[in-house]
Amino acid sequence: MDTLASMTPENPVLPLRERKKLRTRQALIDTALELFGEHGFDRVTLDQLCESVEVSKRTFFRTFSSKEDVAAAPTQDLWTAFLEVLEDHPPQGRPLVSLYEEALVEAIGRMPSDTWAQRALASRRLAARTPSMDAHGLAFCNRVSREAAAVTERRFTLDSAEKGTAEEGIAALRVRLALDMLLSAFHQALAAWVAQPAGHTREDLTRRLRAACAELPGALAATAEPRGEEAVR
Amino acid sequence: MDTLASMTPENPVLPLRERKKLRTRQALIDTALELFGEHGFDRVTLDQLCESVEVSKRTFFRTFSSKEDVAAAPTQDLWTAFLEVLEDHPPQGRPLVSLYEEALVEAIGRMPSDTWAQRALASRRLAARTPSMDAHGLAFCNRVSREAAAVTERRFTLDSAEKGTAEEGIAALRVRLALDMLLSAFHQALAAWVAQPAGHTREDLTRRLRAACAELPGALAATAEPRGEEAVR
DNA sequence: TAGATTCTGCCACTGAGTGGCACAAGCCTA
DNA sequence: TAGGCTTGTGCCACTCAGTGGCAGAATCTA
Structure with missing residues (x-):
């Protein structure tokens, strides 16, 4: 088995690098939905979102194709x-x-x-x-x-x-x-x-x-x- | 009747100001389709389009809500x-x-x-x-x-x-x-x-x-x- | 023709999205 | 476990869509 918490259904043991990627992806989605939901989609800038997740904007666009995409x-x-x-x-x-x-x-x-x-x-x-x-x-x-x-x-x-x-x-x-x-x-x-x-x-x-x-x-x-x-x- | 050429079906005689507006609108549409068609939608900037029609970008956005809109x-x-x-x-x-x-x-x-x-x-x-x-x-x-x-x-x-x-x-x-x-x-x-x-x-x-x-x-x-x-x- | 109204041009600004490069973190082989 | 190799990341500068404000010009009204 794995370390209990960090297990996605389809990856029993996935290369660490991939797991990290998935984790930041999920963090971006969750934080985005939270921030957008509270303040409205276009009253939250990508910079704010990225800062919350502690990720650079460049990385964001490697995961999602647009601001709409993440939400x-x-x-x-x-x-x-x-x-x-x-x-x-x-x-x-x-x-x-x-x-x-x-x-x-x-x-x-x-x-x-x-x-x-x-x-x-x-x-x-x-x-x-x-x-x-x-x-x-x-x-x-x-x-x-x-x-x-x-x-x-x-x-x-x-x-x-x-x-x-x-x-x-x-x-x-x-x-x-x-x-x-x-x-x-x-x-x-x-x-x-x-x-x-x-x-x-x-x-x-x-x-x-x-x-x-x-x-x-x-x-x-x-x-x-x-x-x-x-x-x- | 009117001056032959400048007559849209639904305005027998429309206030001059309105006619001008419709004319620039139509010019924007035609020029946009021409430019976009030739060079591709996102290889033509709004500045280029506006310059071709001799209209300020500000005016463009009073007529259309977005770049996609005009096309x-x-x-x-x-x-x-x-x-x-x-x-x-x-x-x-x-x-x-x-x-x-x-x-x-x-x-x-x-x-x-x-x-x-x-x-x-x-x-x-x-x-x-x-x-x-x-x-x-x-x-x-x-x-x-x-x-x-x-x-x-x-x-x-x-x-x-x-x-x-x-x-x-x-x-x-x-x-x-x-x-x-x-x-x-x-x-x-x-x-x-x-x-x-x-x-x-x-x-x-x-x-x-x-x-x-x-x-x-x-x-x-x-x-x-x-x-x-x-x-x- | 004067005055009110409405449209336009210009300018500065925000924010999304991109390209390039240096660096660091995960990966693989000996 | 140390070496190089690969791959993801951060930072920086840049382009371009779209917005707000204000001054001036054109249209409409009387």
Whole structure:
């Protein structure tokens, strides 16, 4: 075994240098979320953050690509896990969207149990009131969508429901649409999860994700009537 | 009438001051797309751009909120028109997604005929190879989605396909999901449109949008089979 | 044409992000 | 365990996006 405290799930014994790197990385994330959460994202300078962690700004940028990046780490870890799961999943021939849904649920399950939910919550609360963080997160998700589409193409063949119609570009298009549906459902689920007053557990997030995905067919089929007070022109 | 040349569709005679503003705005957009297109987005400084247009940097930031903003203007104009259409549309009780689709088609039709397509093409080509522009565009779309949801809630009531199940939060959720489906379809259509070698007209974009929207049900229903070469573990 | 309003240019400043170089800490082989 | 080798770090100077303030010029109003 190791020295009790300093053990991350996936490194029984990792080269000391690597462990140090991971430790400063984690310290940066935690301190960033704390400082940003208290004073606001753009009222805390990188110099202040770096000073708190006793790290040079140069080192910061070797670990994270931007100021937004450090605060978005929890969500990005989740999506990285999602991609991993998608590679390794022994998947059934079920609807594509459900496949993605299960992969994401599995990825949520892989996050470090208690700490992750708290960090994710702090991160998303911050993103909700910081436009640049929001933009950064969306761009990241978009990249994930592209990569997941590539994985899908490599690991699966598409059987569309009505057979024979699945031509070349159509299949690729459907994959991207299906992925974006999952992303959309997840974002709505996440927003609702963040907004709730208490009980921010992974299980609860999973539950909300499932609920949002279940509404996808309803959303596609829903019809709208104009409100009555409107006069016909 | 007016002096022939200087007439924008929506201002028969607008106060001189306003016209000047619009003219510098347009000059900034055109020059930006030209310079960025030739040398790359981040190899052109704002100072260079401002000097080309003979405008101070201070003035630039009174017209646009960021460097990305000026280059994304064509797409943003489209979405602004989309929101306007959504307000004024005399809509049928058709599926919500179709309603949005028609509104967007109408919005595309409202763009200045020839010039817009060229500008939009240049803008998107640029966005495809400039991460920060991509992020900016996604964030903007997300804001549009929120606003469109608000408009929907104000102007329509939702009749979900299976009656009785449309409760409070569910309706709002479905609206957002439906909107994101449209956004996703549009993004895929736009990407394909930009990628094609020639013939970048509004009509062609509309056609691609319709095709992408038509695939939404197929994307939701599509099933995937794992590729054969994979051994069962 | 005078006076109020609004837009613009200039200037100085903050803060994010980058490149280069010297140094130190972890790593590997004998 | 001492040597060199590799790799991460700190410091410094620099570019560039974006902001605030103020003086002056252009537009609008009467």
